[in-house]
Amino acid sequence: MEKRKYYQPDAETMPVEEIKKLQSEKLVEQVKHVYAHVPYYKKLMDEKGVKPEDIKGIEDIHKLPFVSKSDLRDTYPYGLLAVDLADCVRIQSTSGTTGKRVIAYYTKHDLDIWSDCCARALVAAGVDKEDVVQVSYGYGLFTGGPGLNDGSHKVGSLTVPMSSGNTDRQLTFINDLNVTCLCCTPSYAAYIAESFKEKGISPDQISLKAGIFGAEPWTNEMRRTIEKGLGIKAYDIYGLTEISGPGVSFECEAQTGMHINEDHFYAEVIDPDTGEVLPEGTPGELVFTCLDKEAFPLLRYRTRDICILVREQCSCGRTFIKMKKPTGRSDDMLIIKGVNVFPSQIETVLLKENYSENYQIEVSREGTTDVFDIYVELLPEQFDDTVKSIAEKEKALKGAIKAMLGIVPNVHLVAPKTITRSEGKAVRVIDKRKLVD
Numbered sequence: 001m002e003k004r005k006y007y008q009p010d011a012e013t014m015p016v017e018e019i020k021k022l023q024s025e026k027l028v029e030q031v032k033h034v035y036a037h038v039p040y041y042k043k044l045m046d047e048k049g050v051k052p053e054d055i056k057g058i059e060d061i062h063k064l065p066f067v068s069k070s071d072l073r074d075t076y077p078y079g080l081l082a083v084d085l086a087d088c089v090r091i092q093s094t095s096g097t098t099g100k101r102v103i104a105y106y107t108k109h110d111l112d113i114w115s116d117c118c119a120r121a122l123v124a125a126g127v128d129k130e131d132v133v134q135v136s137y138g139y140g141l142f143t144g145g146p147g148l149n150d151g152s153h154k155v156g157s158l159t160v161p162m163s164s165g166n167t168d169r170q171l172t173f174i175n176d177l178n179v180t181c182l183c184c185t186p187s188y189a190a191y192i193a194e195s196f197k198e199k200g201i202s203p204d205q206i207s208l209k210a211g212i213f214g215a216e217p218w219t220n221e222m223r224r225t226i227e228k229g230l231g232i233k234a235y236d237i238y239g240l241t242e243i244s245g246p247g248v249s250f251e252c253e254a255q256t257g258m259h260i261n262e263d264h265f266y267a268e269v270i271d272p273d274t275g276e277v278l279p280e281g282t283p284g285e286l287v288f289t290c291l292d293k294e295a296f297p298l299l300r301y302r303t304r305d306i307c308i309l310v311r312e313q314c315s316c317g318r319t320f321i322k323m324k325k326p327t328g329r330s331d332d333m334l335i336i337k338g339v340n341v342f343p344s345q346i347e348t349v350l351l352k353e354n355y356s357e358n359y360q361i362e363v364s365r366e367g368t369t370d371v372f373d374i375y376v377e378l379l380p381e382q383f384d385d386t387v388k389s390i391a392e393k394e395k396a397l398k399g400a401i402k403a404m405l406g407i408v409p410n411v412h413l414v415a416p417k418t419i420t421r422s423e424g425k426a427v428r429v430i431d432k433r434k435l436v437d
């Protein structure tokens, strides 16, 4: 039987004009629903002097007020709920990476669209009912596990609900069950690849063909490392609890950005300082509107993720707009010695220079001066080098990082296995300045 190319072809290949029409219809209804059922958002609209009747189509979306994480905090736990709690069947919660937990609610209908979105991502990665999908994202309140689990059910694949952790068991199940698709964070995928290597299992002996990796920023260099290490094609997937979970957007075989499920989510990119909507192709803060969710339908939610939107004809035939890989969240951006630094920039340099993906950035302050340290693990084959050659390597790496950032870090090449491996979202930055500020 021929593999299917799309999970929901009518939606995924819909002409752009029709997408806009559908979005307009859904937005008009959604604004009425939210205005009638969420007093908090009604107040925000009233303060801005905008009424549901003013929203006649998607082109009017800019009239609506934004919501941000602080609104979620202020209304915790039920303040943004738009249906009776009795109609909700599930909650999920953010992983609290930036310290503030958020609870999102789902009706049966909301879970249904969310799992459709994940099913689209799996099919785009070449998965069908003959496949065995190991879901090694955490299960529980975190959306990663449940999202991909339910998407895999919808596709009809054999689903292995592994959750994260117990890496030896991960490898055993992949081998014993001939798992073909692995879903986890990219940092955990790299750890799994490293563990296979240590056991002397080469990429061509691993049954995996594809991987769906997301929930944290990762570079194309990291993609190549994972693809090589596991002998697979690695696909990106993006999402956030506030909007539903993984599957807000997903990558296709072109690997040039993630198609946003535009029939459910409307994306804008804004200038984070002024709130002005930016044209496609310009980097800025990503903002999402849930067009047809019932329980927790955020309108114009500011994600703080920095990225670029591009609408281009894609070789996969999907018409949905793409978002480029997010460079990170605006709150991941470090300001060191007055220079903006994203951990992803450092990752790019390290992997280009053939270092391992295991690194940690530490920033502290001596007096009024920032101290910028990067710890990078040597690969086992690099570890035998002499002290002199290690000093030379550190110097060269300093130079490469300076060329990327304009500032010079202290580079420390450390022994293999000294940096803690991640089973979920990796901790790349330790900013000690926050403690003294």
Ligand code: ADP
Pocket (backbone or CB within 6 Å): 093, 094, 095, 096, 097, 098, 142, 143, 213, 214, 215, 216, 217, 218, 236, 237, 238, 239, 240, 241, 242, 303, 305, 325, 326, 328, 329
């Ligand atoms: P938390 O905010 O606590 O981490 P979530 O688990 O909902 O909660 O994580 C959502 C966030 O994870 C997104 O806003 C984004 O910053 C990040 N993220 C998710 N997928 C990707 C991806 N593919 N690339 C980069 N960042 C991602």
Ligand code: ZN
Pocket (backbone or CB within 6 Å): 252, 253, 254, 259, 314, 315, 316, 317, 318
């Ligand atoms: Zn595509």
